[in-house]
Amino acid sequence: MKHARIRYQGEVHAVTVEADNAVRLADGRLLGEHEVEWLPPAAGTMFALGLNYADHAAELAFKAPTEPLAFIKSKGTYTGHNQVTWRPDNVAYMHYECELVAVIGKPARNVKREDALAYLAGYTVCNDYAIRDYLENYYRPNLRVKNRDATTPVGPWIVDAADVADPSQLKLRTWVNGELKQEGTTADMIFDIPYLIEYFSSFMTLQPGDMIATGTPEGLADVVPGDEVVVEVEGVGRLVNRIVSEAEFFANRARV
Structure with a gap:
Protein backbone atom coordinates (compact mmCIF):
# COMPACT_ATOMS: atom_id res chain seq x y z
CA MET A 1 0.00 0.00 0.00
CA PRO A 40 6.56 15.35 1.72
CA PRO A 41 5.18 12.02 3.01
CA ALA A 42 7.38 12.08 6.12
CA ALA A 43 8.66 15.05 8.10
CA GLY A 44 11.25 13.71 10.53
CA THR A 45 15.00 14.26 10.43
CA MET A 46 16.71 13.15 7.23
CA PHE A 47 20.07 11.43 7.56
CA ALA A 48 21.75 11.68 4.16
CA LEU A 49 24.68 9.60 2.93
CA GLY A 50 27.57 10.93 0.92
CA LEU A 51 29.58 8.74 -1.46
CA ASN A 52 27.53 5.63 -0.72
CA TYR A 53 27.89 4.26 -4.26
CA ALA A 54 31.34 3.17 -5.38
CA ASP A 55 30.75 4.35 -8.98
CA HIS A 56 29.76 7.83 -7.74
CA ALA A 57 32.85 8.04 -5.51
CA ALA A 58 34.98 7.10 -8.54
CA GLU A 59 33.13 9.69 -10.66
CA LEU A 60 34.31 12.33 -8.19
CA ALA A 61 37.83 10.85 -7.94
CA PHE A 62 37.40 9.82 -4.28
CA LYS A 63 38.16 6.53 -2.62
CA ALA A 64 35.13 4.63 -1.35
CA PRO A 65 34.56 5.38 2.35
CA THR A 66 35.12 2.76 5.03
CA GLU A 67 32.52 4.27 7.37
CA PRO A 68 29.22 6.02 6.48
CA LEU A 69 29.66 9.68 5.59
CA ALA A 70 26.47 11.16 6.94
CA PHE A 71 24.99 14.62 7.30
CA ILE A 72 21.59 15.92 8.45
CA LYS A 73 19.08 17.84 6.35
CA SER A 74 16.69 20.30 7.96
CA LYS A 75 12.92 19.98 7.50
CA GLY A 76 12.82 23.30 5.66
CA THR A 77 14.67 21.72 2.75
CA TYR A 78 11.82 19.30 1.96
CA THR A 79 9.32 19.86 -0.80
CA GLY A 80 6.83 17.57 -2.51
CA HIS A 81 6.02 15.84 -5.79
CA ASN A 82 5.15 18.16 -8.72
CA GLN A 83 6.58 21.15 -6.84
CA VAL A 84 9.42 23.51 -7.81
CA THR A 85 13.01 23.89 -6.66
CA TRP A 86 15.16 26.97 -7.25
CA ARG A 87 18.63 27.40 -8.64
CA PRO A 88 20.56 30.23 -6.97
CA ASP A 89 21.64 33.10 -9.19
CA ASN A 90 25.24 33.15 -10.39
CA VAL A 91 26.16 29.54 -9.65
CA ALA A 92 27.97 27.37 -12.18
CA TYR A 93 26.78 23.85 -11.35
CA MET A 94 23.67 22.44 -9.67
CA HIS A 95 22.96 18.73 -9.95
CA TYR A 96 20.25 16.23 -9.03
CA GLU A 97 20.75 13.08 -6.94
CA CYS A 98 18.22 10.25 -7.23
CA GLU A 99 18.03 8.38 -3.91
CA LEU A 100 16.11 5.58 -2.23
CA VAL A 101 14.91 6.71 1.20
CA ALA A 102 14.16 4.36 4.12
CA VAL A 103 11.48 5.71 6.48
CA ILE A 104 11.60 4.69 10.14
CA GLY A 105 8.33 3.32 11.54
CA LYS A 106 9.05 2.89 15.27
CA PRO A 107 11.73 4.01 17.75
CA ALA A 108 15.01 2.28 16.97
CA ARG A 109 17.89 2.11 19.43
CA ASN A 110 20.77 -0.41 19.36
CA VAL A 111 19.11 -2.35 16.55
CA LYS A 112 20.98 -5.33 15.13
CA ARG A 113 21.43 -5.65 11.40
CA GLU A 114 19.35 -8.83 11.19
CA ASP A 115 16.37 -7.05 12.83
CA ALA A 116 16.75 -3.70 11.11
CA LEU A 117 14.10 -3.92 8.39
CA ALA A 118 11.42 -4.61 11.00
CA TYR A 119 11.85 -0.99 12.16
CA LEU A 120 10.86 0.49 8.81
CA ALA A 121 7.50 1.97 7.88
CA GLY A 122 8.51 1.79 4.24
CA TYR A 123 10.37 3.52 1.43
CA THR A 124 10.13 6.74 -0.53
CA VAL A 125 12.24 8.67 -3.04
CA CYS A 126 14.17 11.92 -2.81
CA ASN A 127 16.10 14.17 -5.15
CA ASP A 128 18.96 15.57 -3.10
CA TYR A 129 19.95 18.59 -5.19
CA ALA A 130 23.43 20.00 -4.58
CA ILE A 131 25.23 23.21 -5.51
CA ARG A 132 28.72 22.12 -6.45
CA ASP A 133 30.06 25.71 -6.34
CA TYR A 134 29.69 25.69 -2.55
CA LEU A 135 31.35 22.33 -2.04
CA GLU A 136 34.51 22.53 0.01
CA ASN A 137 34.86 18.84 0.82
CA TYR A 138 32.78 15.96 -0.58
CA TYR A 139 33.29 14.10 2.66
CA ARG A 140 31.47 16.76 4.68
CA PRO A 141 29.16 18.96 2.55
CA ASN A 142 28.65 22.36 4.12
CA LEU A 143 25.18 23.77 4.72
CA ARG A 144 24.93 25.83 1.53
CA VAL A 145 25.40 22.68 -0.58
CA LYS A 146 22.54 20.63 0.84
CA ASN A 147 20.37 22.67 3.24
CA ARG A 148 18.62 25.36 1.22
CA ASP A 149 14.86 26.00 1.36
CA ALA A 150 12.68 23.64 -0.70
CA THR A 151 15.59 21.95 -2.48
CA THR A 152 14.98 18.34 -1.48
CA PRO A 153 11.91 16.93 -3.21
CA VAL A 154 10.62 13.89 -1.27
CA GLY A 155 7.80 11.53 -2.21
CA PRO A 156 5.38 11.15 -3.75
CA TRP A 157 4.39 8.58 -1.11
CA ILE A 158 5.66 5.92 1.27
CA VAL A 159 5.43 2.35 0.02
CA ASP A 160 4.91 -0.17 2.84
CA ALA A 161 8.11 -2.02 3.67
CA ALA A 162 6.37 -5.37 3.13
CA ASP A 163 5.64 -4.38 -0.48
CA VAL A 164 9.33 -4.03 -1.40
CA ALA A 165 10.76 -7.53 -1.44
CA ASP A 166 14.45 -6.59 -1.68
CA PRO A 167 15.54 -2.95 -1.30
CA SER A 168 19.08 -3.94 -2.31
CA GLN A 169 18.01 -4.82 -5.88
CA LEU A 170 16.20 -1.72 -7.17
CA LYS A 171 16.98 0.35 -10.26
CA LEU A 172 17.39 4.12 -9.94
CA ARG A 173 16.91 6.49 -12.89
CA THR A 174 16.89 10.23 -13.53
CA TRP A 175 15.49 12.04 -16.57
CA VAL A 176 16.04 15.71 -17.41
CA ASN A 177 13.47 17.05 -19.89
CA GLY A 178 12.67 13.48 -20.87
CA GLU A 179 16.29 12.44 -21.51
CA LEU A 180 17.68 9.61 -19.37
CA LYS A 181 20.73 11.01 -17.56
CA GLN A 182 21.37 8.70 -14.60
CA GLU A 183 20.89 4.97 -14.13
CA GLY A 184 22.11 2.69 -11.37
CA THR A 185 21.08 0.07 -8.87
CA THR A 186 20.89 -0.12 -5.10
CA ALA A 187 22.97 -3.30 -5.37
CA ASP A 188 25.96 -0.96 -5.69
CA MET A 189 25.47 0.70 -2.30
CA ILE A 190 28.57 0.51 -0.12
CA PHE A 191 26.49 0.53 3.08
CA ASP A 192 23.03 -1.04 2.73
CA ILE A 193 19.91 -0.13 4.68
CA PRO A 194 20.21 -2.77 7.46
CA TYR A 195 23.80 -1.67 8.06
CA LEU A 196 22.79 2.00 8.19
CA ILE A 197 19.96 1.39 10.68
CA GLU A 198 22.33 -0.56 12.89
CA TYR A 199 24.98 2.15 12.55
CA PHE A 200 22.78 5.17 13.36
CA SER A 201 20.83 3.42 16.12
CA SER A 202 24.08 2.43 17.85
CA PHE A 203 24.60 6.01 19.05
CA MET A 204 21.15 7.64 18.84
CA THR A 205 17.45 6.78 18.81
CA LEU A 206 15.81 6.92 15.41
CA GLN A 207 12.22 8.13 15.62
CA PRO A 208 9.11 7.38 13.53
CA GLY A 209 9.15 9.58 10.45
CA ASP A 210 12.94 9.89 10.38
CA MET A 211 14.43 9.18 6.96
CA ILE A 212 17.69 7.71 5.71
CA ALA A 213 18.58 8.94 2.21
CA THR A 214 20.95 6.29 0.94
CA GLY A 215 23.04 8.13 -1.65
CA THR A 216 23.15 8.31 -5.44
CA PRO A 217 24.97 6.46 -8.23
CA GLU A 218 27.11 8.07 -10.94
CA GLY A 219 25.62 10.09 -13.77
CA LEU A 220 25.26 13.66 -12.49
CA ALA A 221 24.60 16.64 -14.77
CA ASP A 222 23.94 20.35 -14.42
CA VAL A 223 20.32 21.57 -14.32
CA VAL A 224 18.98 25.07 -14.99
CA PRO A 225 15.71 27.00 -14.65
CA GLY A 226 13.05 25.54 -16.93
CA ASP A 227 14.29 21.96 -16.59
CA GLU A 228 11.94 19.20 -15.51
CA VAL A 229 13.74 16.58 -13.45
CA VAL A 230 12.19 13.16 -12.80
CA VAL A 231 13.79 10.69 -10.40
CA GLU A 232 12.51 7.14 -10.07
CA VAL A 233 13.26 4.18 -7.84
CA GLU A 234 11.92 0.90 -9.16
CA GLY A 235 8.93 -0.38 -7.20
CA VAL A 236 8.85 2.72 -4.98
CA GLY A 237 7.93 5.82 -6.92
CA ARG A 238 8.49 8.46 -9.59
CA LEU A 239 9.08 11.99 -8.29
CA VAL A 240 8.66 15.02 -10.57
CA ASN A 241 10.23 18.43 -9.94
CA ARG A 242 10.79 21.61 -11.96
CA ILE A 243 13.67 24.07 -11.63
CA VAL A 244 12.95 27.81 -11.45
CA SER A 245 15.18 30.83 -10.95
CA GLU A 246 15.89 32.27 -7.53
CA ALA A 247 13.92 35.43 -8.41
CA GLU A 248 10.86 33.47 -9.57
CA PHE A 249 10.87 31.15 -6.57
CA PHE A 250 11.00 33.87 -3.94
CA ALA A 251 8.58 36.14 -5.80
CA ASN A 252 6.01 33.34 -5.82
CA ARG A 253 6.67 32.54 -2.16
CA ALA A 254 6.09 36.19 -1.21
CA ARG A 255 2.62 36.04 -2.83
CA VAL A 256 1.51 33.06 -0.74
Whole structure:
Protein backbone atom coordinates (compact mmCIF):
# COMPACT_ATOMS: atom_id res chain seq x y z
CA MET A 1 0.00 0.00 0.00
CA LYS A 2 1.07 3.59 -0.66
CA HIS A 3 0.52 6.34 1.90
CA ALA A 4 0.83 10.07 1.15
CA ARG A 5 0.22 13.50 2.61
CA ILE A 6 -1.58 16.05 0.44
CA ARG A 7 -3.16 19.46 0.76
CA TYR A 8 -6.62 19.90 -0.71
CA GLN A 9 -8.80 22.99 -0.39
CA GLY A 10 -6.47 24.36 2.28
CA GLU A 11 -6.51 21.25 4.50
CA VAL A 12 -3.83 18.60 4.95
CA HIS A 13 -4.94 14.98 4.54
CA ALA A 14 -3.26 11.62 5.11
CA VAL A 15 -4.36 9.52 2.13
CA THR A 16 -3.89 6.22 0.38
CA VAL A 17 -2.80 6.18 -3.24
CA GLU A 18 -4.68 4.14 -5.82
CA ALA A 19 -4.47 3.48 -9.58
CA ASP A 20 -3.13 6.30 -11.78
CA ASN A 21 -1.83 8.08 -8.67
CA ALA A 22 -5.33 9.06 -7.58
CA VAL A 23 -5.70 9.61 -3.84
CA ARG A 24 -8.50 8.47 -1.55
CA LEU A 25 -9.61 10.85 1.20
CA ALA A 26 -10.92 9.56 4.52
CA ASP A 27 -14.48 10.38 3.45
CA GLY A 28 -14.11 8.18 0.36
CA ARG A 29 -13.64 10.89 -2.26
CA LEU A 30 -11.18 10.03 -5.03
CA LEU A 31 -9.02 12.89 -6.37
CA GLY A 32 -6.69 12.91 -9.38
CA GLU A 33 -2.93 13.41 -9.09
CA HIS A 34 -3.09 16.99 -10.37
CA GLU A 35 -6.07 18.05 -8.25
CA VAL A 36 -4.03 18.08 -5.04
CA GLU A 37 -0.82 19.55 -3.65
CA TRP A 38 1.61 16.78 -2.77
CA LEU A 39 3.48 17.23 0.51
CA PRO A 40 6.56 15.35 1.72
CA PRO A 41 5.18 12.02 3.01
CA ALA A 42 7.38 12.08 6.12
CA ALA A 43 8.66 15.05 8.10
CA GLY A 44 11.25 13.71 10.53
CA THR A 45 15.00 14.26 10.43
CA MET A 46 16.71 13.15 7.23
CA PHE A 47 20.07 11.43 7.56
CA ALA A 48 21.75 11.68 4.16
CA LEU A 49 24.68 9.60 2.93
CA GLY A 50 27.57 10.93 0.92
CA LEU A 51 29.58 8.74 -1.46
CA ASN A 52 27.53 5.63 -0.72
CA TYR A 53 27.89 4.26 -4.26
CA ALA A 54 31.34 3.17 -5.38
CA ASP A 55 30.75 4.35 -8.98
CA HIS A 56 29.76 7.83 -7.74
CA ALA A 57 32.85 8.04 -5.51
CA ALA A 58 34.98 7.10 -8.54
CA GLU A 59 33.13 9.69 -10.66
CA LEU A 60 34.31 12.33 -8.19
CA ALA A 61 37.83 10.85 -7.94
CA PHE A 62 37.40 9.82 -4.28
CA LYS A 63 38.16 6.53 -2.62
CA ALA A 64 35.13 4.63 -1.35
CA PRO A 65 34.56 5.38 2.35
CA THR A 66 35.12 2.76 5.03
CA GLU A 67 32.52 4.27 7.37
CA PRO A 68 29.22 6.02 6.48
CA LEU A 69 29.66 9.68 5.59
CA ALA A 70 26.47 11.16 6.94
CA PHE A 71 24.99 14.62 7.30
CA ILE A 72 21.59 15.92 8.45
CA LYS A 73 19.08 17.84 6.35
CA SER A 74 16.69 20.30 7.96
CA LYS A 75 12.92 19.98 7.50
CA GLY A 76 12.82 23.30 5.66
CA THR A 77 14.67 21.72 2.75
CA TYR A 78 11.82 19.30 1.96
CA THR A 79 9.32 19.86 -0.80
CA GLY A 80 6.83 17.57 -2.51
CA HIS A 81 6.02 15.84 -5.79
CA ASN A 82 5.15 18.16 -8.72
CA GLN A 83 6.58 21.15 -6.84
CA VAL A 84 9.42 23.51 -7.81
CA THR A 85 13.01 23.89 -6.66
CA TRP A 86 15.16 26.97 -7.25
CA ARG A 87 18.63 27.40 -8.64
CA PRO A 88 20.56 30.23 -6.97
CA ASP A 89 21.64 33.10 -9.19
CA ASN A 90 25.24 33.15 -10.39
CA VAL A 91 26.16 29.54 -9.65
CA ALA A 92 27.97 27.37 -12.18
CA TYR A 93 26.78 23.85 -11.35
CA MET A 94 23.67 22.44 -9.67
CA HIS A 95 22.96 18.73 -9.95
CA TYR A 96 20.25 16.23 -9.03
CA GLU A 97 20.75 13.08 -6.94
CA CYS A 98 18.22 10.25 -7.23
CA GLU A 99 18.03 8.38 -3.91
CA LEU A 100 16.11 5.58 -2.23
CA VAL A 101 14.91 6.71 1.20
CA ALA A 102 14.16 4.36 4.12
CA VAL A 103 11.48 5.71 6.48
CA ILE A 104 11.60 4.69 10.14
CA GLY A 105 8.33 3.32 11.54
CA LYS A 106 9.05 2.89 15.27
CA PRO A 107 11.73 4.01 17.75
CA ALA A 108 15.01 2.28 16.97
CA ARG A 109 17.89 2.11 19.43
CA ASN A 110 20.77 -0.41 19.36
CA VAL A 111 19.11 -2.35 16.55
CA LYS A 112 20.98 -5.33 15.13
CA ARG A 113 21.43 -5.65 11.40
CA GLU A 114 19.35 -8.83 11.19
CA ASP A 115 16.37 -7.05 12.83
CA ALA A 116 16.75 -3.70 11.11
CA LEU A 117 14.10 -3.92 8.39
CA ALA A 118 11.42 -4.61 11.00
CA TYR A 119 11.85 -0.99 12.16
CA LEU A 120 10.86 0.49 8.81
CA ALA A 121 7.50 1.97 7.88
CA GLY A 122 8.51 1.79 4.24
CA TYR A 123 10.37 3.52 1.43
CA THR A 124 10.13 6.74 -0.53
CA VAL A 125 12.24 8.67 -3.04
CA CYS A 126 14.17 11.92 -2.81
CA ASN A 127 16.10 14.17 -5.15
CA ASP A 128 18.96 15.57 -3.10
CA TYR A 129 19.95 18.59 -5.19
CA ALA A 130 23.43 20.00 -4.58
CA ILE A 131 25.23 23.21 -5.51
CA ARG A 132 28.72 22.12 -6.45
CA ASP A 133 30.06 25.71 -6.34
CA TYR A 134 29.69 25.69 -2.55
CA LEU A 135 31.35 22.33 -2.04
CA GLU A 136 34.51 22.53 0.01
CA ASN A 137 34.86 18.84 0.82
CA TYR A 138 32.78 15.96 -0.58
CA TYR A 139 33.29 14.10 2.66
CA ARG A 140 31.47 16.76 4.68
CA PRO A 141 29.16 18.96 2.55
CA ASN A 142 28.65 22.36 4.12
CA LEU A 143 25.18 23.77 4.72
CA ARG A 144 24.93 25.83 1.53
CA VAL A 145 25.40 22.68 -0.58
CA LYS A 146 22.54 20.63 0.84
CA ASN A 147 20.37 22.67 3.24
CA ARG A 148 18.62 25.36 1.22
CA ASP A 149 14.86 26.00 1.36
CA ALA A 150 12.68 23.64 -0.70
CA THR A 151 15.59 21.95 -2.48
CA THR A 152 14.98 18.34 -1.48
CA PRO A 153 11.91 16.93 -3.21
CA VAL A 154 10.62 13.89 -1.27
CA GLY A 155 7.80 11.53 -2.21
CA PRO A 156 5.38 11.15 -3.75
CA TRP A 157 4.39 8.58 -1.11
CA ILE A 158 5.66 5.92 1.27
CA VAL A 159 5.43 2.35 0.02
CA ASP A 160 4.91 -0.17 2.84
CA ALA A 161 8.11 -2.02 3.67
CA ALA A 162 6.37 -5.37 3.13
CA ASP A 163 5.64 -4.38 -0.48
CA VAL A 164 9.33 -4.03 -1.40
CA ALA A 165 10.76 -7.53 -1.44
CA ASP A 166 14.45 -6.59 -1.68
CA PRO A 167 15.54 -2.95 -1.30
CA SER A 168 19.08 -3.94 -2.31
CA GLN A 169 18.01 -4.82 -5.88
CA LEU A 170 16.20 -1.72 -7.17
CA LYS A 171 16.98 0.35 -10.26
CA LEU A 172 17.39 4.12 -9.94
CA ARG A 173 16.91 6.49 -12.89
CA THR A 174 16.89 10.23 -13.53
CA TRP A 175 15.49 12.04 -16.57
CA VAL A 176 16.04 15.71 -17.41
CA ASN A 177 13.47 17.05 -19.89
CA GLY A 178 12.67 13.48 -20.87
CA GLU A 179 16.29 12.44 -21.51
CA LEU A 180 17.68 9.61 -19.37
CA LYS A 181 20.73 11.01 -17.56
CA GLN A 182 21.37 8.70 -14.60
CA GLU A 183 20.89 4.97 -14.13
CA GLY A 184 22.11 2.69 -11.37
CA THR A 185 21.08 0.07 -8.87
CA THR A 186 20.89 -0.12 -5.10
CA ALA A 187 22.97 -3.30 -5.37
CA ASP A 188 25.96 -0.96 -5.69
CA MET A 189 25.47 0.70 -2.30
CA ILE A 190 28.57 0.51 -0.12
CA PHE A 191 26.49 0.53 3.08
CA ASP A 192 23.03 -1.04 2.73
CA ILE A 193 19.91 -0.13 4.68
CA PRO A 194 20.21 -2.77 7.46
CA TYR A 195 23.80 -1.67 8.06
CA LEU A 196 22.79 2.00 8.19
CA ILE A 197 19.96 1.39 10.68
CA GLU A 198 22.33 -0.56 12.89
CA TYR A 199 24.98 2.15 12.55
CA PHE A 200 22.78 5.17 13.36
CA SER A 201 20.83 3.42 16.12
CA SER A 202 24.08 2.43 17.85
CA PHE A 203 24.60 6.01 19.05
CA MET A 204 21.15 7.64 18.84
CA THR A 205 17.45 6.78 18.81
CA LEU A 206 15.81 6.92 15.41
CA GLN A 207 12.22 8.13 15.62
CA PRO A 208 9.11 7.38 13.53
CA GLY A 209 9.15 9.58 10.45
CA ASP A 210 12.94 9.89 10.38
CA MET A 211 14.43 9.18 6.96
CA ILE A 212 17.69 7.71 5.71
CA ALA A 213 18.58 8.94 2.21
CA THR A 214 20.95 6.29 0.94
CA GLY A 215 23.04 8.13 -1.65
CA THR A 216 23.15 8.31 -5.44
CA PRO A 217 24.97 6.46 -8.23
CA GLU A 218 27.11 8.07 -10.94
CA GLY A 219 25.62 10.09 -13.77
CA LEU A 220 25.26 13.66 -12.49
CA ALA A 221 24.60 16.64 -14.77
CA ASP A 222 23.94 20.35 -14.42
CA VAL A 223 20.32 21.57 -14.32
CA VAL A 224 18.98 25.07 -14.99
CA PRO A 225 15.71 27.00 -14.65
CA GLY A 226 13.05 25.54 -16.93
CA ASP A 227 14.29 21.96 -16.59
CA GLU A 228 11.94 19.20 -15.51
CA VAL A 229 13.74 16.58 -13.45
CA VAL A 230 12.19 13.16 -12.80
CA VAL A 231 13.79 10.69 -10.40
CA GLU A 232 12.51 7.14 -10.07
CA VAL A 233 13.26 4.18 -7.84
CA GLU A 234 11.92 0.90 -9.16
CA GLY A 235 8.93 -0.38 -7.20
CA VAL A 236 8.85 2.72 -4.98
CA GLY A 237 7.93 5.82 -6.92
CA ARG A 238 8.49 8.46 -9.59
CA LEU A 239 9.08 11.99 -8.29
CA VAL A 240 8.66 15.02 -10.57
CA ASN A 241 10.23 18.43 -9.94
CA ARG A 242 10.79 21.61 -11.96
CA ILE A 243 13.67 24.07 -11.63
CA VAL A 244 12.95 27.81 -11.45
CA SER A 245 15.18 30.83 -10.95
CA GLU A 246 15.89 32.27 -7.53
CA ALA A 247 13.92 35.43 -8.41
CA GLU A 248 10.86 33.47 -9.57
CA PHE A 249 10.87 31.15 -6.57
CA PHE A 250 11.00 33.87 -3.94
CA ALA A 251 8.58 36.14 -5.80
CA ASN A 252 6.01 33.34 -5.82
CA ARG A 253 6.67 32.54 -2.16
CA ALA A 254 6.09 36.19 -1.21
CA ARG A 255 2.62 36.04 -2.83
CA VAL A 256 1.51 33.06 -0.74
